[in-house]
Amino acid sequence: MSARVVPKLLLDLNHRETRIALVAIAALVFCMGQQPAQGIEGLTLQVQGTNVVLSWPSTENETFIVRYRARLDEAHPWTILTNNYPAALGTNRTVFTHVGVVEYGQTGAGGAGGDQPFPPHGASANQNEYETFRGDDPSVPPLPWDPRWLKDPSDGSNGPLTEGANGEVPLGAIGFYQVVRQGVHFIGLTNGMLLSGVVGLPIEVGYPEGELLHVTIMIDDYGTEAARMLTPPFPNPLHFVLDTRLLSNGVHTLQAEATWMVDPSNADPAALVHIASPVVEIEVFNEISFPNWSFHFGELYDSMLINAVSAHPVVDWEIAIFDSQNRYVGSFFGRTTNGQIRAVWNLIDPFGVRRTDPWFDADIYTWWDGGEAAARAPGSKAEARMIYGSRSGDGVSQESGGGAATTTPKKFLSSDRWTGPGNWVVVNQQAWNHLIDHELLDQMTDNFVLAAETRGYVVRPDHPTGEAYRLRTSPLDTEINDWLKLRLALIHPTSRNFYYFGHGGRDQIGYGTNDLTRITTAQLYRALATGNPLSTNRHAYRFVFLDGCETAKGDLPLAFGIPKKTMTLEDFADDGRRPCAFMGWTATKWMGILNRVWYDHINWVTWFEYEWVVRGKGLRTAAKDAAGYAGASGINLSNLKIYGYDQLGYNEFNNAP
Known part of the structure; x- marks a missing residue:
């Protein structure tokens, strides 16, 4: 085994085209x-x-x-x-x-x-x-x-x-x-298949008309950072790259969904066609995996967490840190009896130098059942200071035990620095004004404005006191101007919290194909500098609730700089990061029933805001308790996804350091 282990990228693409x-x-x-x-x-x-x-x-x-x-x-x-x-x-x-x-x-x-016969x-x-x-x-x-x-x-x-x-x-x-084949299908992936490492998942999509916009993947009915959604320009052949090491070992369900725009001239969401693949059940196994991995660190202070899970519960381990020039920095050593491997580094190397590299990664080695034992650092704990250790990659004895090694994903130093308290952006789209009691939708959104303004936060875009900014849907020049104001509000340096009510999708806020009257994932990546982890002007959000159709199915959380997984408060703290959270839906949200607004949704959002803001509960608890109120029972909370720190409080971690 070499001292620097780099797992191979396994793209099992089965790349064969039929040309006869x-x-x-x-x-x-x-x-x-x-x-x-x-x-x-x-x-x-x-x-x-x-x-x-x-x-x-x-x-x-x-x-x-x-x-x-x-x-x-x-x-x-x-x-x-x-x-x-x-x-x-x-x-x-x-x-x-x-x-x-x-x-x-x-x-x-x-x-x-010539006398060559006609081919049979x-x-x-x-x-x-x-x-x-x-x-x-x-x-x-x-x-x-x-x-x-x-x-x-x-x-x-x-x-x-x-x-x-x-x-x-x-x-x-x-x-x-x-x-x-019409629809969406994984190719070569069957129920019960065992996957390990980084694999390619070929996908076939087919629809008789329209333009393919994107293909998303859901694992266990959740979005995942283990595989990004596919957007133009599409890879050829079409495939997801799935890093199974970012999943826990065990059985998982996979489902892909493709979206076509069948009528670009029609701004109505009905112009989009969504088709999901059959659900495939797979089994994942990696000797060392990273189901709780965070890709950023150091936003608030110098701290970086390396955490992994060993398939063998009782192992000795070494974490060898490498800098952005692939140079060895130092090692942590430890032993686990439950498979959890965890080391927290204050960015001071063994020679007392504070390291400021833009990214780090690590080699992790494990030994079990009497295999080659790791050298002991003083205290034998992960929290012990980093030492210039053994970098145990010269071989693992298999005679009396076993061992494993892998390289972690990269950890990127966050450049995001707040200049003041996190302010709010609150808007609601005027797409349901034809329904009876549509003004209740405005009042529902206004509650977020009142809560912020009474607590001293600035709410953008500019609006009458106590009212959310209304995104009008006509005429076109007015609609374009309203969306421009929303864009400017989102990139304001102090804007760090966002509530949006309106049409949405897996890849955008708003609807239709006019880039001036919607905000796509790609636009957000560029505007907020969250697409490139090495950007020096990153502008991540603390809290985002996109109250629209299927906003949790794509990469919108990542575009706002929020992990697309549930993370503990301890993980955020050990990475020196500000806890953050994203809320969205994985299903279509109908706002009108028989020419009336859907009162259950209005009631649930109103009670959620009360439980979260007034009563001080965490996000997930507030969402659950709001569904228990009279008139809100129609909400299906299984369609509500909360990524990041799912118990974030209204005022928590919302100030500059």
Whole structure:
């Protein structure tokens, strides 16, 4: 074992595209809208008379999209042959026939002599027979293709395709087919599969229309930092990179969901289509894992936490710290009897020097059952001072025990410095003014303004005293101006708390596709400098409640600088970080029922604010207790996700250091 262990990135992408050449018919498999995706493997084509017969592996209850185009240019758009084609019953193979696409010309089309017969039905070109095509014909598909059946550019004609001098020649047979399972599917991932380390999860998405906007992944019905959501430009092939070390060992459920914009001119959320994959149950095992890992440290003071979990509960361990130049700094040593490995460093190295590197990581070594024992630091505790230790990577004895080693994710020094108390941004979108009692939605939001202003906080954007800022939905120039004011409020240096009521989604606050009347995850990453962990002007939020549809399903928490996991107060403290929290929903929130507002939601939010602000309860407790009030029982709290410190109090950790 080397002294510096770097786990390999395992991308099990199974990168195989189905491209079959048959009488100049090529099959390309990818998802709708030209987005990259893994396609159907085992696709075959046959010419039977004037028909082309497609066949591919399938499972009952699946449906497929089949499209065709004669050439790969704008003059020949894709034609949907079927967009909801069911898998065949009682067999594991589905057949689709494209009727009448093949035409046959006259025998003896001219040209030089030759007696090679017409290829038999079902034949395809041998790889050894491929040769360079002479010319630049836009109908040429990607390799492989059979050049015998391409138009000879030297004859100067637009006549039939020729091979030699004679033989029946199919006309109109050059074309391209797409076959994609409709919906969202993991590829090669089956129930009970064991995953370890960093793996690629290929994903297939298909819908007959619209533009693919993003693909999210939920683990155990929660968002996760172990795999980021996929947004344009999409990886090719389409896949998630999942670091299973950031999950606890054991059984987990995985589900992916893709979103398409089917009508860009329609600002209504109904213009979006969401399709979820079947739930897959996997098992995760890593000898050393990091389910409680935090990627930042040192926001408030010099402290950095290295915490891990050993699959063997009783182990001796060493944590060897490395700086941003990959130079060894020093080691902590310890022993655990419950698998928990924990060391807190004050950033002073063994030589008394305060380290200011932008990031650190560590190698962790464990030994168990009488294996090679770690040297002891004074006190034998993780809290003991760092020493210039052994960096035990020269080998692990397997004769009387075992051992393991891995490299931690990086820990980044936070550059976020508050200039004063954390102020508030409070807005509500005027999208339900057509409903009876819609003014109650305004009053519900106004409560957050009153609570902040009576406690001395500034609330932005500018607004009448005691009222939240209203995001109007028309006319367009007014709507654009309102969203501009929200953007300016969010980037104000003292804005650190945000309540938003309105339309939302996995990847945005607001709705539609107009970047001037919505705020996307990508825009937030840039505006708040949270996308790059090495940014020196990071502006993370202490508390965010995005009270809109499915705002907890994507990476919006991360865009506001809040971990997408539940963390303890101790973990925040040992990392020198300010505790923070994000609240959002994983489901669609209906605000109107039979032309009236949904009173249960208004009542729940109002009682939550009372329990949290007035009675001083933590977030999760306040949310739970609010659902117990009369008129609020319709709220499904299983759809409410709280990331970060889930018992954050209203006034806690809201002042400059």
